[in-house]
Amino acid sequence: MSGTGKRKEKNGTENGVGKGTGQNRCVNQKRCGSCRYLSLTYEQQLAKKEEYVRKSLEKGLVKRIMPVIGMEDPYHYRNKVTAVFARDRKGNPVSGVYEGGTHNVLPVEECLIEDALADKIIGTIRGMLKSFKIWIYDEDTRRGLLRYVLVRRGFTTGQVMVVLVTASPVFPSKKNFVQALLREHPEITTVVQNINPRTDSLILGDRQQVLYGKGYIEDVLCGCTFRISPSSFYQINPVQTEKLYGKAIELAALTGKEKVIDAYCGIGTIGLIAASRPGGRKAGSVLSIELNPNAVRDAITNAKRNGIENVRFFRADAGDFMVKMAAQGERADVLFMDPPRSGSTEAFMRSAAKLGPERIVYISCNPETLGRDLKVFRRLGYQAGEVWPVDMFPWTESCEAVCLLSH
DSSP, rough: OTTTOOOOOOOTTSSSSOOOOOOOOOHHHHHHOOOTTSSSOOOHHHHHHHHHHHSSSTTTTTEEOOOOOOOSOOOOSSSSEEEEEOTTTTTTEEEEOTTTTOOOOEOSSSSSSOOOHHHHHHHHHHTTTTTTTTTTTTTTTTTTEEEEEEEEOTTTTOOEEEEESSSSSSOHHHHHHHHHHHHHHEEEEEEEOOOOOOSSSSSSOOEEEEESSSSSSSEETTTTTEOOTTTTOOSOOOHHHHHHHHHHHHTTTTOOOOOEEEEEOEEEEEEHHHOOOSSSSSOOOEEEEEHHHHHHHHHHHHHHHTTTEEEEESSHHHHHHOOOHHHHTTTOOOEEEEEOOOOHHHHHHHHHHHHHOOOEEEEEHHHHHHHHHHHHHTTTTOOEEOOOOOOSSSTTTTOOEEEEOOO
């Protein structure tokens, strides 16, 4: 790994599609349930994903489905790694992932799709627990301290955040623990303790305290610098995210005059890129909407950090917000929407249509709900043109896509 945190691309072709041969080197493949395509070559899995997108979109629903945009090096791409901690039958600490369909912890030493440094840091923490007498949390007895460890890494900056998720705010010898961790991994730029006493499946709690550093990291995406806090949503594959967002901006065909809405904006990534567009045409103004208060706070900071003044952020439900805009007679020229896997809602899409944007750029992480939502948009007067699938998660069955809808 170079000092900038960038990986050397390998196994590449001129088309940006890796020549991976399905290196079935994962001992947990059958039990983990994540990388279901490891037995295939990378070219074979891209073909399967393109077919998946085609089957999810009814004939005549879109004008054209383009070839899947793949990776040159489809390994170790996840810049966010979360490990759950438990004890084995002998009482030794283990860390890894839940076995598919269970709450049994499957030990993971290294993973073909996770950042290699993140895996090493998690292993170091696991090895420190006994000497510091830190007990692992037990879901049944609700006793113990450490529940999860989350590691986030800036792909471009190389900055590293470690989040220790504990069941209690009381963390004995935390200063010495952090110092020992930093001696092993001086590349870590911040350490945060997140307190999660809940019994549900959410990993992060609402409270946290910074144990070292600033409590956040930064990364560069499409020419913009973004602040990433422990709970911020930030795409886990930055190499493919640049391709995905680049295609979305291209489809928006901005000229510098448009009034743009960025719904589900998160920490403001695509809206800020559209508002600034280093080296290219940008939006006239951007209105970004997000319900998560922490994400809005990061988005405002990101705008200031990049000196972007033609964007405003609002904490609100995007659908409700757009209904109010339409009632006040306001309009928009372009709408970016990037909903969760469950897709959008009819109420949201009706609200979007009332604002009368000429172009809607729909970024989807689920081709099936994309197909469902495109039918609704068609009834509202919008026709889907090209669909560009993007392989954000190599070796898994998932595939994202970006689609342009025109009024």
